[in-house]
Amino acid sequence: MSTTRRQEQAKLLRVVRKIHRWTGASLFVVFLFVGITGLLLGWKKDSKGYLLPDTQKGSSAKAEDWLALNNLQDRALFLIDSLHPELDSSIDRLDVRPGKGIVKFTFENHYHELQLDLSTGSLLSSGKRRSDLLEHIHDGSIIDKQFGSGFFKLLYTTVAGLALLVFTVTGFWLWYGPKRMRK
Structure with a gap:
């Protein structure tokens, strides 16, 4: 070179x-x-x-057993107001996990989530x-x-x-x- x-x-x-x-x-x-x-x-x-709450498992993965999303949303709003009255209850998104039989609710102005059983509406998890x-x-x-x-x-x-x-x-x-x- x-x-x-x-x-x-x-x-x-x-x-x-x-x-x-x-x-x-x-x-x-x-x-x-x-x-x-x-x-x-x-x-x-x-x-x-x-860092992320573990995904729980609901009582049924069959869609015919599930409650309507608007009923689950009403339940989530009631729960967030009951568990954390200081937090805003504006929902950002719903993450439906059909295979697990659950729905996760996340919120717009804070980092909490609620996981509800799609069939019963019961609270499976509340976490940050x-x-x-x-x-x-x-x-x-x-x-x-x-x-x-x-x-x-x-x-x-x-x-x-x-x-x-x-x-x-x-x-x-x-x-x-x-x-x-x-x-």
């Missing part, structure tokens, strides 16, 4: 190293949050109910969904939730995703570039 060619490659390698270093330094906090929350989210179902908080931190939507916009999550995920691509390309080049120069 000619000396000029080698010098050009060494210069390119220095530029790539600077890009890699500055991207990492400027986005350190973002990647710290993404890494920690991503790790915890990966373990949420194996946290023995701490810490994994939902972690997910909102992980994807940046916690900021949007606080300020009522949708822009931050889009910006945050775009920057984090593009930075990950930059790290992948520059990291590969930092590994491959010196090997190429030695040839």
